Amino acid sequence: MSTLNALLFFAGLPVLIIAVITLLVMAPSLANGPRYRPSQQWDADAEWFGGPAAQGSPGTLALEGPTGAGTTGDRAAGDKAAGDRAAGDRAAGDEAPGDDSGGASASW
């Protein structure tokens, strides 16, 4: 076995195997794109499915206004306590008089 062949066999082959395994591990996350993580900042544009412009045919609509205004990545500590708050906090009848819309709120 020549020196070149030995080098290819003992160095090139392991590097190739490592590269293939790395690619296989990273492929799903590369395919899925960026992922939301509660502890990190959110800079993506607002999206509205079934908004006023797309009423009847659900689609997306970028909302006008300062989309980055609410990005607060440093709320982690303060929100921890709020995260345990159950969604039913304002479940029943806490809307203003005359306002007949309802619903629920939650945070995580």
Place this chain on the structure above:
Amino acid sequence: MTQVGPVPAGDAFTALQRQEIAKAVADAERVSGRTFSVHVGPSVGSPREYAEGLHAQLADPARSILIHVDPAGRALEIVTGSHVRRSLSNGQAALAAINMQTAFATGDLTRGLMAGLQQLAPLAKPVASLHTDTP
């Protein structure tokens, strides 16, 4: 190994995720006969008031349900119109919110939205009124 760092502008969802959410919205509307709307983005001011403002912009707010998710502020708001409230109580909406909250806390916005829509749709169906709905 996943990408680390803030979600870049314009990339809230992949095309497939968008398609899934749009389909879940369409399915919910078909099942319930109500209008569903999902807004994902930062709130300006109080999340509740912002969500109610968005709900008011819909074509028929009284018969509409709006789900507002603020990923940065970690807030979820479900707003139901006055007609929808007759069949979908605030307590039922709160149960759906808990379901969605669980998925959001793990970072899966799409699954949370789909689960919430699937849970809300059958509950939002108009209640049959015997004296008006039967011939």
